[in-house]
Amino acid sequence: MISWEHLIYFAVVAVLLWTTGAWAAWKSRAGLAFVTTALGLCVFFAFIVAMWVSLERPPLRTMGETRLWYSFFLPLVGLMVYSRWHYKWILSFSTLMAVVFICVNLFKPEIHSKTLMPALQSPWFAPHVIVYMFAYALLGAAFLMAVWMLCRPQKGNFEAVDNLVYVGLAFMTVGMLFGALWAKEAWGHYWSWDPKETWAAITWLSYLVYVHFRIYRPNERPLALWMLVVSFVLLQVCWWGINYLPSAQGVSVHSY
16 A cells, blocks of 8 residues: 655656656757656656545645645646746746655655544535645746746746736635535534634735736736735745644644
């Protein structure tokens, strides 16, 4: 049976393939970039599926398990961006971010129990987390592009950034709705202003403000890019930073 200790074998193969894809993108060898990046995604997803089978539950309960999905979605979104806008650098950056999260999982292994607490046995739990992780990956790509454009003002285009934010915000909204349905089934109410929920609302509103700002102030580009940087920082607080805030210690229903 596959266990967490096997992650390194799948990760090494996947990262080598993603790195090859990133190199191929820089060399304008699009075919090789697509094939190797896709193969790396298949290898990494095979580990996720194997863990799912081994644990007899979706690998979504612990922070490490969510990082697993994020590590998978980052190169996937990078490939989507490369396919649409042909940015040579995006696969390198998405691979680098994925490697960071994989390394955190490798150097900070967790105990992965098959048992799920009753609140996590809802059918809404898995789609809630998976959709959120995909949204986070899209918004992570938007963050990378924003930083790139702040460093290289003449490079990139706002159409690509805006499209990523629009789609990412849409998936975040769907994930939030799934979360509300999950909360209703698990705790009897759709929203309780739990610290995690509060920061989720703050993050959602920050990206919504960005969308409206771009509509009404389309020429103020540097400020818009900095808004994306701040929004991504808020996203990180919502995802894992909340665990270190005093307001969430011992009171959050999202502490498993």
